[in-house]
Amino acid sequence: MEPLFLEGKEDTPKIILNSQSNQYLISGRSLPEDATSFYSPVLKWLDEFSTQTVADPNVKFEVRLEYFNTASSKLLLDIFSKLEGLSENGKKVTVQWYYSEDDEDMLEAGEEYSELVDLKFEMKTY
Amino acid sequence: MDSTGLKSNELGFVYEFHKKMISMNLTLVYEGEFTQDITKAVLSMTEKQMAYSGEQSTVKKKVFNIMVECLQNICKHSENTYYNSSAIFMVGLEEDTYFICTGNPVKNENVELLKMKMQEINNLDKEGLKALYKEIVSKGTISDKGGAGLGLIDIARKAGTKLEYSFEQIDNLMTFFSFMVKIPRSKEL
């Protein structure tokens, strides 16, 4: 399956979704005004990914966000819901939620998502 | 909790400032310190605003260049000890004219020289400005604070209008220097 790669910009995050190298990452700033269209290729990619079988069922999904706006917060939830669906397909998904040590808000945001979806979250500082 | 309460009444100043900006045709006012980085960021704001309004590129370029000079003039001539090194920068658009204003404190002793420079520039026509510009560039005479003269001449040449200015004494040491330049949007200058 074709990997998805988006370059990070001032207001949109870097995204890597690569099932060959088993790398899944969202990092940077996510402040698009129209978050729905920005994230639509990501959701599409995950839909297709859910139909694929992979050599290594362990999927570590890395989220390293510096900021995100409320429009993105809803789309992140949509992404996590898709990831939730993956485990029904035999994949073992762990979300690695990175936050900078002094950023309690980001830690709390990660904890909240972990309460909203049935996924394993690992909180990590960077 | 009530929106008509005393506390929220203080908020009226936002509305008041907005009305004032509209009546003065101002789109951007920045007051504070002017570092290189902040200057760049302010420029980027006005640039994006002009781009959004679909301004033609020759006008955009002209306004942008003049803004750069104005901002650099502030950096050079502002006296840092006053108002926490504060100065003011404004951009406005009135019908077919952009205007750029700056204001900053200068030392009283520098007022006369500054005035003379501006008068000299305002007395010259296009050709005269060109000649003066060349003279300064070739002679390499850089005035004590890094070429105030040259910056002002450049502004006058690009704008094609007279420089407007005023001085208001703040105290025994300092005077507030206000500067305004108008840039017509029409092509022929």
Added chain:
Amino acid sequence: MENNEILTKSMIYDLFKEMTKENITLLYQGDFSQNLMKAILGLTEKKMDNIEVSTNVKKKVFNVLVECVQNISKHSDESKEPPASKFTSILMLGSVNDQFIISTGNLIENKKVESFKSKILMINSLTSEGLKNLYKKIIVGHSLDEKGGIGLGLVHIARKTGEKFEYRFDKIDEQYSYFTLKVNISKIK
């Protein structure tokens, strides 16, 4: 040509004094496109580089600013008839003592005023736990439009700042009001 009745050079000093007095650093009126938001964020970032505050606070300011600007761009109304048509939206940045202040002003249709007011009152009445629950409820529950809407943005801001909103509505004409929102962000935390 000579005399601009609307803005004269002597007003520069007055505006400077007024802004220093009110501790306002930026006034911007016009469009609030995504490009402009980026430029405003750039300016704010540079501005905060010169101030000694924690990265945590900087992030909060950044977050709140994004929501405020995007709220304006999504939810302000436009009028085609005077007097309300004069108003685009305004953003004001300032700082008083230990607080950063972000204020916005924009048009809103009179018929929406009551629902806006009750939303703000409701958010203001909640504790941090209450806000957290509301936030979760909105992002899980409602339709797509609602999720990106003013409700969520405001709840987000309230959570980030831990402060109550100050707000005000001024009626302009039969159809429109001027909506002022003020957000305070503590520099210490």
